[in-house]
Amino acid sequence: MSKMKRTIFNSLILILGIMLLGCRDIDLRSSTVINENGSGIVKLQVVYDDFISTKLKNDVIDHEWAKENGYNFNKYFKDNMNIEEITYEFKDIKELEEKINSSGLATMTDLKRARGKDDVYTIDVKFNKSAIDNLIKNNTDDQKVYSYIKNIKFINEVEVPGNVIGCNAEEDVDENTRVWNYKLSQIDDDTKLDLAYKIKKHAFPISVLPNN
Incomplete structure (x- = not known):
């Protein structure tokens, strides 16, 4: 198993141990912002309350793993919640696509096409159920x-x-932002993240030189 997958699993096991202590607040969150030039940033967060914080001996996210894989680690307190966060900046959509595909946990494809005065971008992410299941089952026999x-x-x-x-998101935040909510048990080979958006083509001014 790759170090990336092993680290993800170890984080899940730690979260599980905390959950067994009682019904406390803990979430896994992902936020991706794509800029008009195709660059952007991905944020992965583990968010938990003070009760859980007192039970932790170390941070949930492995700092060494984050650094080795090009992520920046940050930890802060906001809205009465502890947030561990890793961020990854990508220079274009293809780089993001390669990062997701290399994980083996999902497959991403993207497409750009012209439609009248707009450029239309389509992003599709398909989850790999067997890879996610194997990530868990290969490390525990406990049902x-x-x-x-x-x-x-x-x-x-x-x-x-x-x-x-x-x-196909469940929630519309605004005209530019969408949110998907999953439980790992809900993910199967038909689970997809589908998103299409349009951007106005840039019109370049035409200079007309005066006749001499």
Whole structure:
């Protein structure tokens, strides 16, 4: 198993141990912001309350793993919640696509096409159920542990630079932002993140030189 997958699993096990202490607040969150030039940033967060914080001996996210994989680690307190956050900046959509595809946990494709005065961008992410299941099952034979992990809630938010014109998200934040909510148990091979948005083509001014 790759170090990336092993680190993800170890984080899930730690979260599970905390959950077994009682019904406390903890979420896994992902936020992706895409700029008009295709660059952007991905934020992955573990958010938990003070009760959980007192039970932790170390941070949930492995700092060394984050650094080795090009992520920046940050930890802060906001709205009475502790937030561990790793961020990854990408220079274009293709780089983001390669990062997601290399994880083995999902497959991303993107497409750009012209439509009248607009450029239309389509992003599709398809989850790999067998890879996610294997990530868990290869490290535990305990059905109770497996069941708890499968029911961890994951919140995924994507913000794009243009107006969203097609999407399968559950929540519309505004004309540029959509949110998906999953439990790991809900993810199967048909689970997809579909998003299409449009941006006005840039019109370049035409200079007309005077006749001599």
